[in-house]
Amino acid sequence: MSQVSHHRNEHLSSSQLKRFCSVVLQKVEIPPTDADLIAESLVQANLWGVDSHGVTRMAIYVERLKRGLVNPRPRITILRETPAMAVVDGDNGSGQVVASRAMELAIAKARESGVGLVGIRNSNHFGATAFFTMMALRKEMIGVAMSNASATMAPWGGRSPYLGTNPLSVAVPAGQELPLVLDMATSVVARGKILLAAQQGESIPAGWAIDLDGEVTTDAARALDGCVLPFGGPKGSAIALLIDVLSGVLTGGVYGPHVGDLYRDMERPQCLGHMMGAIDIGWFSDVDVFKKRMDKMIRELKSLPPAKGVNEVLLPGEIEARIHQQREAEGIPLTPGVIADLRRLALEYAVPWCGAHQTSTEGRSFELA
C-alpha cells in the first residue's frame, strides 16, 4: 500500500537513503552488517512502492532500540532441527536480522532436502514480507514467508481484535518473465488507509472495518475505534488464523492479542513469530523446464482479455516491479512528514542528512499499521 503522495515530496536515491539509515541504526548499537540489512529491507520496500513498510519505520525502530525493547546484538539460536526444519529463537533481535537468518537456514535445508521450514519466535517487526521470499527466489527456490502481528483485526464473526493483519508472501521464479511475488496483509486494507481517511474527514467503503459495536461502518473515525476486517470474509479470517498458528503457536512463541504492538506497547518487546519456507525447485523438476513452464503460464495469463474497465491482467508483484524500475531511476519520493522524522534522527545522532538541506515545512509522519 503506497502512501498518498503529497506536494513537496522530496526524491532521494536508494543508495543515499540506505547509507543514511544504516549509519543511524549503527548509532543505536546495531552492528554494521545488520544495520545494512535493515536499511536494505526498508529502502527496498520504498522501491517497490510499499511506503508503509519503508523508511517511515526508521523512527520507531530507533526509538525501540534506544529504549532497550529490541536487542541490537541478538544471539539467534536453533532450538530444534532436522535436515528439513528448525525452530529458532530470535533473542528479541530486529525482525529483518532474525528472519533473514531463518530464511538462510530454510534455504540451506531446502538445498539439502528439497524443502526447508523454519519457525521463529521472539522476533520483532520485519518490514516487507517479500524481502525474505525474494531471498529464496535468487536461489532458484520458491519462498514462503509469514508472520503474526499485533491484534488489530476481528476474526470473522467477532467484534474485538484478536488477529494481526498477519502478512503472507510467496515468491516463484520464472525464466524471461517477471517472477510471481505475492505479498499481502490478510486484512481487507491496511489500517493506515483508514487512519488517512479519518485525518482527511473522508468515509471508507463498507466492508473495511467494524465499529466498537461490531457493526460494519463507513465512518473512518468509528472504524479506528473498532477493528479492520479480514480479507475475503471467513476464508481470509481462517488464513490469518492459520498464519498465527504456524508463526505463534507452533514455534512456542506468542500469538493473538499477546503479541506486542510496535507503536503502542512501549514497555515490552513485541515477541513476534514468523514462519519461513523454501522449496528447492531442482529437487522437483529440471529448473529450466520449470522456468519455461512458468513463462508459458505467465504469458497465457497476460494475454487474457481484461475485465470491464481494466487495462490488463496484473500478476502478483508486477506493479511493484514497475515502481521499482521507476524509483531506481527517479529516486524515492518521501513525504515532508517522513523527511522531518529522518532529519530529526540525523540531528539526534549527528549523522549528515542525505537529502536537500533547505528546511521543509514541518510535517508529521503518520504511522501505517
Add this chain to the structure above:
Amino acid sequence: MSQVSHHRNEHLSSSQLKRFCSVVLQKVEIPPTDADLIAESLVQANLWGVDSHGVTRMAIYVERLKRGLVNPRPRITILRETPAMAVVDGDNGSGQVVASRAMELAIAKARESGVGLVGIRNSNHFGATAFFTMMALRKEMIGVAMSNASATMAPWGGRSPYLGTNPLSVAVPAGQELPLVLDMATSVVARGKILLAAQQGESIPAGWAIDLDGEVTTDAARALDGCVLPFGGPKGSAIALLIDVLSGVLTGGVYGPHVGDLYRDMERPQCLGHMMGAIDIGWFSDVDVFKKRMDKMIRELKSLPPAKGVNEVLLPGEIEARIHQQREAEGIPLTPGVIADLRRLALEYAVPWCGAHQTSTEGRSFELA
C-alpha cells in the same frame, strides 16, 4: 457448500451408503480397498454437510471409469524424492486413491524429517480436500492439501476463465477442543450455487461472478455464461494462482485451462495436480504443550464478543463437526435427484439399493462444480 434441502429428502445411514458406493465402484473395476476409500471420502463429505462433494459425485465417477477416462488400477510411482519431499505420478487413478497415497507418503516423510511435501500429477477429482488433511491430523500432524481444478474462474482483472476454484485445506490438531479444519474453494462461491439460482430464476449478489463481457452481474444465467470470481479480490486470485503453480507447474503436470473438466471433457483424462503437505508437530514442540496452547487459543477465540447479528464466533471446521454429529445420529439426507442417480447405478450394476424401496418422484441431480 451444502445443497438446499428439498422436500422428500430420504435419510440414509453413512454405513449403508458407504457399502453401496463401494460395491458399485467395484463393478467398474476399482479394487475393494480403493473402492472403500473413495466411498469413505464421498460419504464423509456428506457427513460434514458438504453435499457438493458427497455421493452426488458417484454418477460421474462411474461414468468416467466406464469410459476408460480414469484408471481403476493405477500404478502410482514416485518420480523424485528426498527424505522430505516427493513427486508422484498418479497414473490417472481416482483422485482419492492417488491423493491418499501421496498424503501417506507426506506423513511418513514428516515423521522422519519434520516436514513432508508431496506433489502429484496425473490425478483426478479427489472429493473434499479436508479428507486428506484429516489423515495428518490423526497422526498429530498439521495437514496441508491443495489441488488445481478445471478453469471456471477469471483471474483478478481478467474476463475469461483460466483458474479453477482451486481448493485449499489446512487441519491443525487441538487437545480437548475441536481441531481447526479449513477447507475452502478459492472462488467467492461454488459454481453450483449460481446454477441453483439460475434454475430457480433468482438473482445472485454482486461480486459472485462476471458475465461474458467481464462485467459484474447479478443475473445468474448471465453469470453461468461468464465466470465465477476469486474470493477476496486480487489476494484470493493470487492464492488460487499459487495453488496451481504448486499443484500443476511444480509437479510437471497440467495447469490452468489445460486441466480437464470432470463433466464437460468426456474424451480425455482430467490430469489434475495436487500438493500434499504434513508438518509433524513433535519435531517442533512437545505435542501435549502444542495441544494445550491450541486449546487456549481456541477458547480465547470462542469467548470473543460476537459481531452484530452473529450468535458466536465460529472456527474453521466447527459447523462441519456439528453436522457430522447430527448426521451420524439421524442419517444423511439425500435429495430425490441424488437418490434417483444412485438408484440408476443400483439398477445398472445389479447392486441392491440401500435406501427405501418405494420409487420416489423422478428428480434430476444438479452438478455442483
